[in-house]
Amino acid sequence: MKISEYQRGYQDAAREMITWLHEEAARMNDPHARRLLNSAAFALGVRINDEENKRAVEIRGKHNSNRWKCRHSLDRAFTRTAALLP
Numbered sequence: 001m002k003i004s005e006y007q008r009g010y011q012d013a014a015r016e017m018i019t020w021l022h023e024e025a026a027r028m029n030d031p032h033a034r035r036l037l038n039s040a041a042f043a044l045g046v047r048i049n050d051e052e053n054k055r056a057v058e059i060r061g062k063h064n065s066n067r068w069k070c071r072h073s074l075d076r077a078f079t080r081t082a083a084l085l086p
Contacts, residue, residue: 004058007057007058014045021044022041
C-alpha cells in the first residue's frame with residue numbers, strides 16, 4: 001500500500017520524536033525521569049500505530065490545504081525582510 005507524502009512526513013516526524021525522547025531518557029540521572037520519558041516515547045509509538053489515528057492522518061492528508069504554502073510564503077518574506085536589516 002502506497003502512503004501519501006503527508007502520511008510519510010507524519011510518521012517520520014513521530015519516529016524522530018520517539019528517538020529523541022529515548023536519547024533524552026538515556027542522559028537522565030534520575031530513574032523516575034528516565035521512566036517518564038521512555039513511557040512518553042512508548043505512548044507516542046502506540047498512538048501513531050493506532051488504526052483510528054492512521055485514518056485521521058490519511059483524511060488530513062487528503063485535504064487540499066494551503067496552510068503550508070502560506071507558511072512557506074511567510075517564511076520567505078520574513079527571511080527577505082531580515083536580510084534587509086543592518
